[in-house]
Amino acid sequence: MTGAVTGVPANPGRALGTARLVRSVDDFGRLRPGDVLVCRTTDPAWTPLFHLAAAIVTETGGLLSHAAIVARECRIPAVVGAADAMTLLPDGAQVLVDGALGTVTGVAR
Amino acid sequence: MTAHPSPAELLVPHVVRLKGFAGTEAVAARFGLDAAQTHEGLLDAEAYGWVTRASFAGLTGWSLTEAGRRHNEAQLRDELDAHDARDAVAAIHDDFLPLNSQATRTFTDWQLGSMDGPQQAVPGDLLGRLAELAQRLRPLEGRLTERLTRFGGYHRRFAEALARAADDPAWITGMKVDSCHRVWFELHEDLIASLGIAR
Numbered sequence: 001m002t003g004a005v006t007g008v009p010a011n012p013g014r015a016l017g018t019a020r021l022v023r024s025v026d027d028f029g030r031l032r033p034g035d036v037l038v039c040r041t042t043d044p045a046w047t048p049l050f051h052l053a054a055a056i057v058t059e060t061g062g063l064l065s066h067a068a069i070v071a072r073e074c075r076i077p078a079v080v081g082a083a084d085a086m087t088l089l090p091d092g093a094q095v096l097v098d099g100a101l102g103t104v105t106g107v108a109r
Numbered sequence: 110m111t112a113h114p115s116p117a118e119l120l121v122p123h124v125v126r127l128k129g130f131a132g133t134e135a136v137a138a139r140f141g142l143d144a145a146q147t148h149e150g151l152l153d154a155e156a157y158g159w160v161t162r163a164s165f166a167g168l169t170g171w172s173l174t175e176a177g178r179r180h181n182e183a184q185l186r187d188e189l190d191a192h193d194a195r196d197a198v199a200a201i202h203d204d205f206l207p208l209n210s211q212a213t214r215t216f217t218d219w220q221l222g223s224m225d226g227p228q229q230a231v232p233g234d235l236l237g238r239l240a241e242l243a244q245r246l247r248p249l250e251g252r253l254t255e256r257l258t259r260f261g262g263y264h265r266r267f268a269e270a271l272a273r274a275a276d277d278p279a280w281i282t283g284m285k286v287d288s289c290h291r292v293w294f295e296l297h298e299d300l301i302a303s304l305g306i307a308r
Contacts, residue, residue, distance in 0.1 A: 044129030
């Protein structure tokens with residue numbers, strides 16, 4: 001991946017982990033503890049994943065979204081409204097999420 | 110106009126949608142259904158591929174599959190149409206949206222204000238804002254339950270969470286209790302699912 005994905009900084013903190021692109025409930029089993037959850041949006045079905053993920057990146061939403069509110073409760077860094085995150089972040093890539101800056105950057109293994 | 114009670118075949122998968130992830134007992138408790146009947150209903154739904162049992166972070170529960178989500182929305186759509194309730198629920202959803210903005214703003218303000226010290230006392234004006242939301246939720250729920258009884262209980266749960274919040278702030282946005290945010294978000298999900306619209 002080149003450059004950084006940027007979005008709305010929704011909960012501060014930095015986390016390093018494997019980007020896991022999750023498209024629907026049927027993909028939930030792919031997320032491993034410590035992964036960075038990358039998805040379009042979240043709703044109540046997604047809440048348990050926040051307890052496993054090291055950080056969350058969503059393509060939609062803002063400071064007031066479900067993902068932002070739940071990430072704060074679970075104390076994990078969150079970047080929301082990061083358009084094209086699912087296109088730009090390769091599944092399985094090591095990424096650093098900065099929830100204060102609102103950035104997601106690739107990290108060489 | 111008579112309020113319509115929904116059948117268990119609709120309610121069981123619908124609870125899984127509303128809760129997102131829940132154990133059998135919690136699914137039964139949401140609408141006061143019989144536990145054994147609920148268990149059977151979940152096993153049937155599993156056989157149809159509508160729900161799946163999963164374990165996350167040491168918890169085991171049910172969630173809807175994508176097929177289950179589509180099935181649930183079809184059931185809800187048929188129910189609204191059969192009882193000529195679609196226009197009324199859509200109008201109520203329109204009235205809900207500005208309240209929803211107010212609610213999510215309040216929850217976010219609380220979270221951002223409490224980040225440095227989660228045990229701090231809840232400011233009186235925040236409790237006042239939540240109390241105003243509770244007050245406005247009551248007639249909105251009343252309009253919903255005139256059509257479908259399954260919409261009942263949100264105001265009571267929200268008011269109970271608010272009553273506890275003054276002493277324990279976890280009841281505002283906490284995930285482990287039936288907090289104001291969880292109740293509010295469940296109602297939002299209920300309206301979205303019932304109308305088959307995207308968030």
